[in-house]
Amino acid sequence: MPSVDSCQFGATGAEIDITFRQKIDTSKLDSCDQIFTDINSLGKGAKCIWQSLRILSIVIGQGDNLIVPGSNLTFKSGSVKVDGELYALALNGSITVTKPSKPLPIKAIITGPTRLPVCGTVLFSGTKSTGAGGRDLLYEWSLNTLVGNLSSFEVNTTELNEGKKYSLTLKVTNFMSNWITSTLEVVRESQAIPIVYITSNVDTSNVQLSDTFHLHANVILPPCVSAGVTYLWSAKANNKLLNLDPKWASLNRYRVQKNKLPGGEFRTVGVDSTQNLVLDASLSYDPDYDGTADPDLKFDWTCLQESQGQIFPCYIGTSFKNHSSKTSPLLRLAISDLQANNKYSFSVNVYKGRRKAFAKTIIEVTEGDPPEVELEPLPRGGLVIPTEPLWLRTYIRSSTPVTVEWSTLDTGKAGESFLNLNDSSNLLRPTLTVNTQQNGVHFSLIVIKPSKYNLAYVFH
Known part of the structure; x- marks a missing residue:
């Protein structure tokens, strides 16, 4: 009969990992309801995924009264058996879910002014607090004799003394009972400041x-x-x-204003790609210059190459110091000239007289030709309206047909949640993926029904 070594939440709080002492026969255990007697506490859309024959991961779904540390999971009678035993006894009974080995990091963040006007109300917010694990945080506010338990806290400044400093305190607690406090010093001014x-x-x-x-x-x-x-x-x-x-x-x-050079960005390209690598610093500008193109800007690209822990000047078909576009705002490179399993650190210095600006990006080169994915920006700067369908489009550059799977991630940040994109009831139409051979660009589209995304989500 199998036994359980551990059953605990993962680091982000979005999943539960169960480790069995023996290998389990998983051939008929494809869903949570085939393993456990009651899955309501796992939430709608929960998934049970076997990472190996000994490790089961439960991805928590959506809903109220979800499972918390200290809760029990009861195995379905006759379901969980040791792999390879003809007359195996099934695991019965319950197991208790414990907290993760490392507590889910939590941070209380207060947003709001430190100087309060002599009259009127001021609104403080705790919604930027992190460490929720995809669930609601509990908020506790206190300021002098004022208290509150919502994500925002409204203060009537006439209840405070003019010129006196006060400590506004916010305590946030997540579903694992981890908590932390943050304090903001505020003062009521004697003037009607905005x-x-x-x-x-x-x-x-x-x-x-x-x-x-x-x-x-x-x-x-x-x-x-x-x-x-x-x-x-x-x-x-x-x-x-x-x-x-x-x-x-x-x-x-x-x-x-944007600057196209992806400074500080980390990118991956495949050495077998037929595309050119283009780094663009052409939108660099002098804020004191009113024209559209400043003829006095000078560009100088540098490159360092890292291989097996050793760093040395780049060699890209030739010594980089002799590269033809080294002093151009656009640096063009044939990816096939780069070496696989190497990292390239490209920097550009932009000069005007004695002044200089700097930006850098790191390119990691891998074997083969991995797809390049570009998600089309949302309209209105990413502001969406829950009563309208949400259209998500992505373009994939790949030399071969691609398979696209849309999903949401639980980042552990306050207010972010999970939406099952494999559930057709959440979608206005089936996911569309078009494989074309035109310039190696492929397209995928997913449309989410109105009112299905009234929380915050991270799509990938």
């Missing part, structure tokens, strides 16, 4: 250098003031003020 919230159409903590994005200043005036609003943007890097585009600096939103 409250400014800066939002963006992108995740500003993870923005790509190749993105053009906007920052929006949302200004809330206290009810005891009727003055107008003027805007003046400023930015710092390394404690130095940056020169901003005067066309945007006095508006209620500011545009940050």
Whole structure:
């Protein structure tokens, strides 16, 4: 009869891993209801996947009252048997699910102003807190005598003393009972200062250098003031003020211009690819220059190659220092000239007089020709409307036909959830994948029904 060595949540809280002491006959154990008596606590869309004959992973689905550490799972009578035994006895009884070996990291994040106006209300938010494991966090707010238990916390500033500093505290707890607190020092000013919230159409903590994005200043005036609003943007890097585009600096939103060179990005290419590798720094610009193309910008590319832990100057068909486009804004390379199982670190220095800017990207070269995947950006800067169908399109560059599988990931971040894309009831139409041989570009489309995606998801 088989026995269980361990049963615990994985590091992200999105799955449960069960390790058996013996190898299990998995031939008739393809779904969770074939293994356990009651799967309601596993959630809708839960999956039971055998990683090996000894390890079973349970991917938690959606729903209320989902399984938590300390809960029991009961094996279905006669289902789980040792592999290879003709008259094997089945495993009976229950097992207790424990916490992961390493606790799910959790972080409490308060967003809101530190200076509060003399009158009116101020809204603080804890929705950027992380470590939820794909489920709801519990929130506990406290400020002086004020308390709250929602993801946001509204404060009437007249309940605070002018000029006095207060500690606003947020405690967040996840479903594993792990908790942490964060504190924000706030003060009620004696003046009716405006409250400014800066939002963006992108995740500003993870923005790509190749993105053009906007920052929006949302200004809330206290009810005891009727003055107008003027805007003046400023930015710092390394404690130095940056020169901003005067066309945007006095508006209620500011545009940050993209730069096509994927600085800091890590990319993988296959040595058998027939495509050229193009690194583009042509959108580099001087903020003080008003023209569309600055003739005084100078470019200089450098390259370092890493192989088996050794780093040396690149050799790409010839010594890189002699490459024909080394001083061009566009660096073009034949991928076939790169060496498999090597990493190439490309850097570009952009000069104007004595000033210099720098960006870098790392290219890892593998054997063969792995597909290159590009997800089409969503309209409205990624803002979607749950009452409308959600169309997701991807383009795959591959020299051979491809198989595409859409799914969602649980990143463990607050508010993000799982959506079963293999369930046709969630889709407006079947997933479409078109394999073409035109320039080696393939296409895949998935359309999610309205009101099926009213949470946050990470698609891949």
